[in-house]
Amino acid sequence: MQKLLQAVRNTQLWRSVFRHGYPDTPRNRTLAVLSNTFLHLHPVKVRRSGIRLSYTWCMGGLTFFLFLVETITGLLLMFYYRPTAEYAYQDIFGMREHVPLGIMRELHRWAAHMMVITVWLHMYRVFLTGSYKPPREFNWNVGVILLVLTLLLSFTGYLLPWDQLAVWAITVGSNMARATPFLGHEGPGASLLSFGGLNFVHAGDDARFGLLAGRFVGEGALLRFYVLHCVGLPLAAATLMAIHFWRVRKDGGISGPL
Amino acid sequence: MGESLKAAIDWLFQPTIYFLGSAALLAAVLYFRKIFSRPIWMVLFFSLGSVFLVWALGDPDFKKIMTKPDNVPIVILLASVIFLSWLALRQAVLNDERTKRGEPTLEAELGRKKVFTWPDLVYTEFICIILFTALLVIWSIEVAAPIEEPAASARTPNPSKAPWYFLGLQELLVYFDPWIAGVVLPGLMIVGLCAIPYLDTNPKGNGYYTFNERPFAVSFFWVGFILFWVSFVILGTFLRGPNWSFFGPFEYWDLHKLEPLVNVDLATYFWVDLLGTPRPDNPLVREAPGLLALLGYFLVLPPLLGKTLLRKLFAQMGFMRFNIFMHFLLWFGLIPMKMLARWIFNLKYIVGIPEWFFNV
Numbered sequence: 001m002q003k004l005l006q007a008v009r010n011t012q013l014w015r016s017v018f019r020h021g022y023p024d025t026p027r028n029r030t031l032a033v034l035s036n037t038f039l040h041l042h043p044v045k046v047r048r049s050g051i052r053l054s055y056t057w058c059m060g061g062l063t064f065f066l067f068l069v070e071t072i073t074g075l076l077l078m079f080y081y082r083p084t085a086e087y088a089y090q091d092i093f094g095m096r097e098h099v100p101l102g103i104m105r106e107l108h109r110w111a112a113h114m115m116v117i118t119v120w121l122h123m124y125r126v127f128l129t130g131s132y133k134p135p136r137e138f139n140w141n142v143g144v145i146l147l148v149l150t151l152l153l154s155f156t157g158y159l160l161p162w163d164q165l166a167v168w169a170i171t172v173g174s175n176m177a178r179a180t181p182f183l184g185h186e187g188p189g190a191s192l193l194s195f196g197g198l199n200f201v202h203a204g205d206d207a208r209f210g211l212l213a214g215r216f217v218g219e220g221a222l223l224r225f226y227v228l229h230c231v232g233l234p235l236a237a238a239t240l241m242a243i244h245f246w247r248v249r250k251d252g253g254i255s256g257p258l
Numbered sequence: 259m260g261e262s263l264k265a266a267i268d269w270l271f272q273p274t275i276y277f278l279g280s281a282a283l284l285a286a287v288l289y290f291r292k293i294f295s296r297p298i299w300m301v302l303f304f305s306l307g308s309v310f311l312v313w314a315l316g317d318p319d320f321k322k323i324m325t326k327p328d329n330v331p332i333v334i335l336l337a338s339v340i341f342l343s344w345l346a347l348r349q350a351v352l353n354d355e356r357t358k359r360g361e362p363t364l365e366a367e368l369g370r371k372k373v374f375t376w377p378d379l380v381y382t383e384f385i386c387i388i389l390f391t392a393l394l395v396i397w398s399i400e401v402a403a404p405i406e407e408p409a410a411s412a413r414t415p416n417p418s419k420a421p422w423y424f425l426g427l428q429e430l431l432v433y434f435d436p437w438i439a440g441v442v443l444p445g446l447m448i449v450g451l452c453a454i455p456y457l458d459t460n461p462k463g464n465g466y467y468t469f470n471e472r473p474f475a476v477s478f479f480w481v482g483f484i485l486f487w488v489s490f491v492i493l494g495t496f497l498r499g500p501n502w503s504f505f506g507p508f509e510y511w512d513l514h515k516l517e518p519l520v521n522v523d524l525a526t527y528f529w530v531d532l533l534g535t536p537r538p539d540n541p542l543v544r545e546a547p548g549l550l551a552l553l554g555y556f557l558v559l560p561p562l563l564g565k566t567l568l569r570k571l572f573a574q575m576g577f578m579r580f581n582i583f584m585h586f587l588l589w590f591g592l593i594p595m596k597m598l599a600r601w602i603f604n605l606k607y608i609v610g611i612p613e614w615f616f617n618v
Contacts, residue, residue, distance in 0.1 A: 023376050032376045042375040049368035051379045054349065055467075057342060058386045065387050069394070089408045096405065106398030113331035114394070116423050120335075120483075121342060127454075127479045128346045130463040130472065137455035144451045151423060158421045165328075167409040172420045172428065176440025179615070187437050188616040216411055255465040257366040 050254030059122035066115040073108040083226035088162035131255035139247040156229035177208035268506025295348040349467035365466035425494030521606035548609035560584035
């Protein structure tokens with residue numbers, strides 16, 4: 001058995017993938033991190049203080065993990081979902097009725113809720129350890145935008161089941177845009193933007209209209225939210241995450257006393 | 259006995275007592291942090307909490323609101339926020355004691371040593387991921403994702419609630435118009451969060467838990483996050499029913515619960531009650547008292563405080579930082595002030611110009 005394993009490890013195929021032996025020596029442990037695309041997000045060595053669970057709560061890492069869960073389950077859900085008023089509800093309902101043991105939608109929804117919570121807790125931890133202080137000011141800002149993107153991802157996804165819960169939650173949420181100062185037709189100052197009794201800002205062109213592609217939550221909003229949820233926001237979040245992780249490294253790794 | 263206890267809990271949870279009580283509790287925890295950072299409190303909290311949950315879930319109204327599928331994460335949020343806040347406070351107290359004795363903080367002591375990412379960090383991450391995967395799979399098998407009736411734009415459910423993470427903002431709609439609660443305050447919150455590293459000039463407390471070295475910053479974030487965000491989310495989710503009326507955790511969501519609307523504008527108080535004249539027609543004259551109060555609050559208060567009470571802070575921060583900081587702080591302060599004014603004076607608007615949708 002040992003011999004067989006040895007033989008496998010000596011094949012050109014194995015050696016082309018793994019360029020080091022089992023990581024139980026300092027050299028191989030270094031190589032394990034350096035030669036792996038994903039692990040090389042980490043430095044080879046880290047401060048003992050920075051990796052205690054009671055210090056980091058692992059919330060940033062879990063947020064990233066949940067983002068990956070969302071990407072994979074979301075991709076699978078996209079195979080079975082058509083973002084039109086005619087089919088959306090049926091497709092979601094069908095997942096419950098026709099897929100035995102199907103939990104893909106559940107995984108997607110509960111992981112999304114957890115991701116909102118882990119982002120908040122990550123931010124809470126970063127604040128309480130003062131980790132936004134120099135030299136990490138910029139990365140804190142990237143983090144704030146990632147927080148907003150997480151909430152927007154969750155918000156756009158909330159509409160897609162196209163049931164009463166979804167449509168009315170988005171109606172309540174997007175009604176706020178109607179009250180944007182100057183840009184919403186019920187916002188302060190909007191009535192000042194008129195010329196000869198003609199309003200420039202009205203229900204057919206204000207901030208809410210832009211958000212929903214219509215005067216109410218209808219088919220236009222469904223398509224818009226779907227595209228943002230599946231393509232636009234994940235791309236933006238992934239880009240900012242790359243910056244976020246890169247800057248963690250460049251700013252000295254997991255924070256610790258200077 | 260059970261019924262009277264439920265009635266007492268319902269009474270305790272009405273917004274005024276709930277909010278002021280949470281604020282008092284938070285202040286007590288931070289002030290007596292040495293006592294509250296003992297592990298016994300977490301043992302007590304989780305054991306009593308479990309006993310309470312088992313008992314309370316026997317109540318049909320309590321069970322209905324707690325076990326709504328989308329409300330499960332909020333129970334997780336509550337438990338984790340309480341536990342992690344305690345954990346952070348405990349480490350802060352221990353570190354502050356170390357500093358007092360002249361020893362390095364725990365982080366500084368451990369930070370001298372470096373360890374290999376593989377295996378020390380990788381296995382922690384791996385275990386966290388496994389545990390979370392298990393949690394998600396079990397949760398997904400146990401609780402089906404909600405799907406209600408097909409969308410119908412003609413039938414409005416009552417209550418209509420935003421997604422749970424925005425319910426804190428929806429709760430603010432009780433006190434403010436949508437342009438403040440839904441646009442200005444969230445906008446300021448995002449910008450304010452971004453501004454934190456540039457406004458906090460205190461170099462201490464970078465990379466370790468502490469309270470004594472940055473008491474204001476830590477208290478401020480605790481108040482903002484726990485009192486004004488998490489507790490508002492809980493209020494909006496569990497305690498707001500049809501017509502956004504208040505319902506205790508054991509109360510039946512009665513569609514016809516009456517809540518008298520007796521709120522009065524500041525202008526009415528000023529012109530009608532104080533001067534005994536009818537309200538003037540010109541909105542600017544009518545709202546002059548409220549407008550002057552707001553102008554004074556936002557424009558006179560910061561320089562006044564900078565010259566008197568907060569002179570030290572002003573000198574430390576400089577003109578720009580101080581003024582920007584004060585404006586974020588004053589907007590934030592507007593929330594509890596308006597809440598208190600509503601509860602004590604039934605104040606509706608400080609400035610109410612519905613002609614221009616300008617109501618504060």
